[in-house]
Amino acid sequence: MFFSWQKKTPLILQSETNECGLACLAMITGYFGKRVDLASARTIHETTSHGMTLRELITAFERVGMMARASRIELDDLRSLSRPVILHWSFNHFVVLVKVTHRSAVIHDPGIGRRSISLRELSDKFTGIIVEAWPAETFDKKPMEMNVSVSDLFRGVRGLKRILSSVLALSILVELLSIAVPAASQFTIDTLVQSSDREGIFFIGIVVISALLIKSTFSVIRAWVLMSLRYTLGVKWAEMFFNRLSRLTLPFFEKRHTGDITSRFQSLTAIQEAFTADMVASILDAIVIIISMVIIFTNSPLLAMGPLAAAMGYVALKAGLFSMYRTRKIEHIAFEAVQSSHFLETIRAISAIKMLNLAPIRRREWVNHVVNSTHAGNQLFKLDLLTNTAAMLFVGFSGIYVLSVGALEFDKGITTGILLAVMLYADMVITRTVRLVNAVSDFCLVSMHSQRLTDIAVSPVERDEGERSPAQLNGHIVIRNLSFRHSPSDPNIFEGINIEVMPGESVAIIGPSGCGKSTLLHVLAGLYEPTDGDILINGISISSIGKRAIRKHVAFVMQDDKLLAGTLQKNITGFSESPDMERMAECANYAAIDDEICSFPQGYDSMIGDIGSTLSGGQRQRISIARALYRQPRVLLLDEATSDLDIDNEQKITHAISQLPITRIFVAHRPEMIKSADRIFNLQLNAWN
Template sequence: MQHQLDITFFRRKKLPIILQNELSECGLACLAMIGHYWGIEFSLRELREKYPFTLRGASLKNIINIATDLKFNSRPVRLEMEAIKHLTCPCILHWDLDHFVVLKKIKGNKLYIHDPAIGKVKIKWSEASKHFTGVALEIYPATTFKPEKSSSKISTKSVVGKIIGLKKGLVKLFLLGIMIQICMLISPLYLQWIVDDVIAVNDTNLLTVLGIGFILLTLLRTSIETLRDWFISIFSIQLNYKWRGNVFNHILNLPLEWFQKRSLADIISKFHSIQEIQDGITNKVVSSLIDGILVVTTFVMMFLYSKALALFSFLAIIFYLILRWVSFDAQKNIISEYIINKAQQESHFLESIRGMQSIRLYNHQIERSINWMNLSVKEINTGLRMEKFSLSMGFANKIIFGLDRIIVIWVATLLILENNFSIGMLFAFISYKEQFSGRIISLIDKISDILMLKIHVERLADIVLTLPEDNSETNSIFEKNTIHDVTIKLENISYQYSQNEPMILDNINLTIPMGQCLAITGASGCGKTTLLKIILGLLTPTRGEVFIGGIPLSTINKNSYRKLIATVMQEDHLFTGTIAENISFFQASPDFNEIEKCAIDASIHEEIKYMPMGYNTLIGEIGTGISGGQKQRILLARSLYRNPQILALDEATSHLDVPNEIAVNNAMKKYHFTKLVIAHRPETINAADRIIVLNKGRIISDELNKHGENAASEALD
């Protein structure tokens, strides 16, 4: 224990709040928080890459194993609620049966919790007992522990990436801002010269010159300000368009697993962080630089007029700066909590819309409404706390600088009475002081806002710093219609979601000749869909290699490979548009004859023909007005329209009646491409040339189809 004290004695320990990005990484986020507390400042992203988890999340054993790897000792404890006060904090608590949180401290009858799902929480003892499951984990440094710094800190530059015209635009904004500030610096001299040099000596000629000169200066300043505002509008729109386009394109190329571990509303919320960061770059960063220059210049002018008066204003600024610095963490926590609460409310709303049929059938409208209103109240209350904080800062601002103004005028008047200051100089000094105070307040507030952007930068980093699927141009490129051999070969394929999970597939060896129709069957959860996704390049095997035409799939450009394949997967969607657009997948110049031919082969043409708008009937993911069987056949027509060399079907006819399924299977026989079919129904299995059966991740049967009535039942047995 003495070694532990030596490590941390001279370091101020602080428990940060680290929010989970994936739905199942609460345990890893808790470990990251405690790691930061003791000096291991790895980001959650780095820990996630080193210790990946499945959607099922981490068990207590997983957390202990990772903690041990990070040179921590762990002590799991089973205890009653009353014994929590004896735990060494910070520690991890098992919460709500399926969640982990960090207990920071206990004060009075309240527990201070860092919840990776929602942020900082203060919860009463009685309320905590409803959530605590009786399991805790104390974590503390081992004797071999050494503090470590993160090698890859997230920066705004790494999140923004390369945007053409960004630097050039910022330079233009800066130059326009400087020109405006020069005009503002000259403006206070007008009143001083009028009072001291015109009125005092009755010089009308000078009055005329000053009047005309400052009219021209005002016109120039107004013109430049208008030009700057217009440029900001255009620049912001262009920047937003380019940046959002870059990020959206990046999202479309992220690995499939990334989407499976995040909620839709959370992804949308992170994408919208672009707007906040972009506003900070175009408005706050450039303005802060200009404000900083003006602050220095105006203070020098004030100092030249009167050192004493300048000192009073400077002390007021110091006091306001300390106030903002002390309250910074509180403001950051409120903003983080608001973003999370808003995302949770929107997630609940989207889930309710998508699951409306289930809600109606189970009569759960009232429950969903109450839950949504509770989430909305949390969002509103956090918003009110933000507004309260803003009003408090505004109140302090007015008090500090109101008193400052009174004291400055008081002291300046005494200087005038002592003939050490002129009235014109007072007017000019007050004008410079107002500029100085206004600009430095603006500078402090903008710097605070820029630092707050770290919240949005970290959220957006979860998107832009995740590596996209490998589509390197150095990999083998498949050109459609030039590949003559798409024989699929799997050698020693094994797959597991993470190191701590069991094998989903275990040492699979399989060769699928070109043109063969292969049926893959087996009990639910035996690895059928996982095997298909590995062949399609959606998942990377833990061990082994997939070969396409003798070429390792890992060396093939994924985009070019997928030009050869078409699929109907369980998770496939229709998109908002016409039936024809969905079949052609919104091709710019679709072949309508081919659309109709594919619809006929998918046994959906006759039903489309009798719809009021035919192939121009509008459909979409929600409110399609079509049955599950019709949706599957439209998806099948879409896959046929692609004219693939490999067709993968995952329960693609599960919603069809027997006559339609037989019609589809018969139509498919005239296509000579490779067909990979996951099925349970005998009609689909009997249509295959070959049947393999999976059980617990292994192939237990691999036979050519006898084309007899009992082939499917024998395979299933």
């Protein structure tokens, strides 16, 4: 385990776009000895879409047993403060000030990592508001962490113990042969060469060659078994976390950048390597080091001092640099995630970027992200270069020491064979120590990777199964005293809504922009959980019906509905393995898109990309409607689902759907669409028109 006696401020990066305050809180509590991860911090205070106020930040500190106060100070007074301290940054962010000198300052920015900045930048971005915090009498250092247990990752992997036992057994055989080579060299030089026993030398040569062949064979078999284990773990873990990710609630994705979510999956590979090949190799390296040192010490305690000192020197160097390496690793991952998010965002918004002439700006931002990521990678490379160079120097020092001291020990019984064997064992000690220490360093980084996976593992998931799963719904919906807000600190978007929709009825939801019309449909679809009130379908509360059952009978066409990469047929049929082609064509006809699809050269087999390919906005909307109808829902929710259509097509679709036994609730602004409803509900007034 690598550690430091010095009190340090940990670097903790935010996962959600608006939780810089919580990340700063976790860094301050960490400085005072209480580890708090972001998953636990969210239980202290749930972040809002508008971030965190100073009052909320101070209250959050009080909930973890600390006192805090906000004050306004001048830039020159920062040097006199007891650090770390939280700074209000650029009027929309919080950072932690770690160090300040006459020329520069060091901050921990929850958005991008540890930064050394000039006093000019500090002056430009520091708003003059600080938050100081210190332990109260009720403060305790009991950690508040929700980490992924590594044992949970391995649970359910069939044959894991057998595979690891096989790898360990093969590795032991390989290492025994490696340890035997120096001893064989000593015997050959001191006994056979001295006595000119040519037959013995020939026999030893045959034995050594055979041992090398056996060692190579065992090494290949071990590598093959490890490859099989990596494949098994890789597939199992990827499936497990992707399944978990797909079941997380919608707010999880709305509060995070795509690149950050993507980068978290890369932590699986690091954990996989650490607990497969690295773990077995580390056990054997420790054994080989001990055996080699015992052999060297048995031959000459004085000769053992050189490799021992070199090994301890490398351990001390690696331990001293570990904290810095961990910080640089966190920064590198964060910068790569930001770079990935910027790249994906640019691709998705390429049309708007072109029309607004934003390409030069996006290019400059992209280059800045690449520079930051590359710089962080270079910092890691420099540390690796330093330790690798030191390792070579320690190997050289050990060899020179053994050779020099061994030469002086010839008159004390040290033979040429013994000296050669000791040199080989000493080299083995240093190289294995380097590999072992590097592996231990990687093991210590596993906690960092597991914390990144914790964000996925402990975030709330949708409840797929409920207490009641009705086989069929008739579309009767009752909304009772329904209220919704995104977090306890946010105001209600709407409250006390009461609506009853009869089976087969068409209801239009109207109101000014921002009054919560789309949000209401998201709540009805089960994508958001209501804050207060209840929704009944067929007289059954949706809280007792699993999400899977709800979405089996409720279809939702959203404003920004996405088509997936594949054929039009697969998109409309929901990628069914046994699609009903007749029903697909019928639904496309209801959506007024069948004729246009049939006019395509490839028809329903036409491929589209994940951003819609060459389809127009109206065509994408109509395909989305056809996709919703294919599922044969009893309730159809439409959120501006025909806003890109001309009046004629909109009326055709509206008339066609009205002939179906479906309850329709839709949001629209176009008068013609609103007039088609049986009844109209004004959400802002909470009343029927």
